[in-house]
Amino acid sequence: MSILIVGSTALDTIKTPTAENPRLLGGSASHASVAASFFSPVSLVGVVGEDFPKKYLQLYRRHQIDLAGLQILPGKTFHWAGEYEANMNRRRTLATELGVFETFTPTLPPAWRNLPYVLLANIAPALQHHVLNQIKKPKFVVADTMDLWLNVALPDLLKLLKRVDGFVLNDSESAQLTQTDNVFAALKKIHKMGPAYVIIKQGSHGSILSGPAGIFICPAYPLATVKDPTGAGDSFVGGLMGYLAQAKGSIDRNIRRAMIHGSVTASFCCEGFGVTRTTKTSRADIQKRVNVLEKLTRF
Ligand code: AMP
Numbered sequence: 001m002s003i004l005i006v007g008s009t010a011l012d013t014i015k016t017p018t019a020e021n022p023r024l025l026g027g028s029a030s031h032a033s034v035a036a037s038f039f040s041p042v043s044l045v046g047v048v049g050e051d052f053p054k055k056y057l058q059l060y061r062r063h064q065i066d067l068a069g070l071q072i073l074p075g076k077t078f079h080w081a082g083e084y085e086a087n088m089n090r091r092r093t094l095a096t097e098l099g100v101f102e103t104f105t106p107t108l109p110p111a112w113r114n115l116p117y118v119l120l121a122n123i124a125p126a127l128q129h130h131v132l133n134q135i136k137k138p139k140f141v142v143a144d145t146m147d148l149w150l151n152v153a154l155p156d157l158l159k160l161l162k163r164v165d166g167f168v169l170n171d172s173e174s175a176q177l178t179q180t181d182n183v184f185a186a187l188k189k190i191h192k193m194g195p196a197y198v199i200i201k202q203g204s205h206g207s208i209l210s211g212p213a214g215i216f217i218c219p220a221y222p223l224a225t226v227k228d229p230t231g232a233g234d235s236f237v238g239g240l241m242g243y244l245a246q247a248k249g250s251i252d253r254n255i256r257r258a259m260i261h262g263s264v265t266a267s268f269c270c271e272g273f274g275v276t277r278t279t280k281t282s283r284a285d286i287q288k289r290v291n292v293l294e295k296l297t298r299f
Helices: 028-036 054-062 099-103 110-114 125-133 147-152 154-161 171-178 183-192 232-246 251-270 283-297
Strands: 003-006 010-015 020-026 042-049 065-073 078-084 091-097 117-120 140-144 166-170 197-201 207-211 214-218
Touching (some): 003 028, 003 125, 003 232, 028 042, 028 054, 042 099, 065 099, 117 125, 117 232, 166 171, 166 232, 171 183, 197 232, 197 251, 214 251, 232 251, 251 283
Parallel strands (some): 003 117
Antiparallel strands (some): 010 020, 197 207
C-alpha cells in the first residue's frame, strides 16, 4: 500500500560542533519519505527549484519514491540552515530561505487522491489543509508540525487538528500548545483539540502515544554518538506511517510496533548528516535494532 507524504523538500546547511555540511538533502518530506520507503512505496508531494541536484532526484528514485507529485519550478529550492550546540540537543535556525516554497500549491496527481495512508509532514498548515481537501476517504491521516506554525499559524493548525486522526509533536511544542509541562496532561488536552492518536516526541528519551487503546511508552534506540539529529522526528513519523501502511489489521493492533520501527529508523538518521546514514541502511539492519529494543524493554 503506497503512502502519501507531503512536506518540505529542502537543501539544508547543518553545522555541528565538529563539522559543517552545506547543500544536504533535507526537508521534512525527504526524511520521512526515505524512512517510510523501507516499509512501503511512497508517493511524494513537494516542490524544488531548478538548482536541486539531480543526484537527489536519483536518491529518491533509488528508494522507490514516486515523484509524480514533485514540482520542479524556476527559482531556488527551499534552504534551511541550522547550528547545534555542544550537547546536540539544542539547535538554532540560522537561515530559512523559502525560494520556490513561497508560491507552492501542492497538487495531487488524480490517482493519488484515493491513497489510504496520508502523512502531512511539517509544512505550513494551510498547505496541509490544501492536500487534505484533495483526498477522498483516507484510512489514516497523521500531521506533524513545528514551533514556527504555533507562533504564526495557530488558527490554521487548530482547524487541522479537527481533520486528522493522528498528531505528532515534540515536548517543547506540546508545552507551548497546551501551556503545560506535564506530558500526560498535555496528551489529554490535545485529544480535546481533535486527534484520536497523539504522539509526543522526547528526543533521545523516546516518545509517548496516547490513543483509543491507551498509552504506550516507546524508547529511543540507545546511541552513544549522535552526528546530526536533523530529521530524526521526520524519520520517526515516516517509519511509523510506512510500517502501518504495510501492516495487516487495525491501527490499534499495529501502532505500537509501528512506533518502534519509526524509533529505530530515526536512530539511523542521527548517525549521519542529512539522510546519508539512513540511505545506507536496510530493512534487515532495522530489524536487528528492533530486536534489541524488544529485549531492552521486556520485563
Ligand atoms: P526535524 O529535525 O525533524 O525538526 O526536521 C528538520 C527538517 O525540517 C530540515 O531538514 C529542514 O529542511 C526542515 N525545515 C526547517 N524549517 C522548516 C519550515 N519552516 N518548514 C518546513 N520544513 C522546515
